[in-house]
Amino acid sequence: MxxxxxxxxxxxxxxxxxxxxxxxxxxxxxxxxxxxxxxxxxxxxxxxxxxxxxxxxxxxxxxxxxxxxxxxxxxxxxxxxxxxxxxxxxxxxHPELEQALLDGRVDTRQAIVIAAASDTVKAELTELGESGPADDGRVTHEATTTLIELADRLPAYQLRRVGERILAHVAPQLAEGADEQALARQEARAHRARAFTLSTPVWPRTRSGSSRE
Structure with a gap:
């Protein structure tokens, strides 16, 4: 104290x-x-x-x-x-980011951006399901480490842009599959948005309580 x-x-x-x-x-x-x-x-x-x-x-x-x-x-x-x-x-x-912050290698905004990019990479790898947990951890760690190394030259908003494509940098073969899945999801959402539903109209009731015929 x-x-x-x-x-x-x-x-x-x-x-x-x-x-x-x-x-x-x-x-x-x-x-x-x-x-x-x-x-x-x-x-x-x-x-x-x-x-x-x-x-x-x-x-x-x-x-x-x-x-x-x-x-x-x-x-x-x-x-x-x-x-x-x-x-x-x-x-x-993300203890590695906490340590990088303590060491002065990143600031708080950079740490939050890198954490978000790391979480996105992990989610993309989980959706692909083509590599095991060890490989997923290796790729995610490499992505995080790469962004930490870039933090001494790029502010948070530029790191965010790099983070959006970091998987393509550390694992290009996996990034291609992730892009294909993202495109498929966009097409599915667009298809659902074009769909419509027909239903019988509901007429308001009159004061007597009967509906309009």
Whole structure:
């Protein structure tokens, strides 16, 4: 606890320090350091929230869900509380992304984008059903690792675009089959949309209670 207080005091002193003596390079370096601290704090928050979930603290404190518990204890608005809850759940499912966030290799937005791409790859492989669980895990891990490596050059929105086609990069032969299945699903939806149903019209009842003939 004393260490946490000391860290908090050091960060507060740094934030309040005069910045005018810094040269341009120092400003950029310090800005990067502040961003790194922010991401490390976000990772710590997510880990603490997940620990609270494991210990069932929200329910023990009379809350129906984690979001409500966070709103109560941190005085958060609904949106940020929900985002923190979701981020904690995502990082808990993807420990390699949590570690990348702690190491400073990705930021929180990049981590969420990579997690979504990884989940999509896993779902596509499950639908194909052509490889075993070991192969599926290998391909999914390769996709995740590739996106983490790209995170030092691409912001989250560009990573999202790459993630949409990451299966074609790490397993092109499987991506072709996934594309064929996606096209088949689109054609099936279009066919259902063109269908129509004929039914006998229902006339409104008159005041006497009889229907129109």
């Amino acid at each position: 004393l260490e946490e207080v000391q860290v908090g005091e050091d960060v507060a002193k740094l934030a309040a320090a005069s910045l005018w003596p810094l040269n341009d390079d120092d400003v950029i370096d310090t800005l990067r350091m502040a961003h790194r601290l922010e991401q490390a704090a976000a990772a710590l928050q997510a880990r603490l929230v997940q620990q609270a979930v494991v210990r069932k603290l929200p329910a023990r404190h009379g809350h129906r869900n984690t979001t409500g518990w966070l709103r109560s204890h941190l005085l958060l608005d609904p949106g940020p509380a929900r985002e923190l809850t979701e981020r904690a759940a995502v990082l808990a499912r």
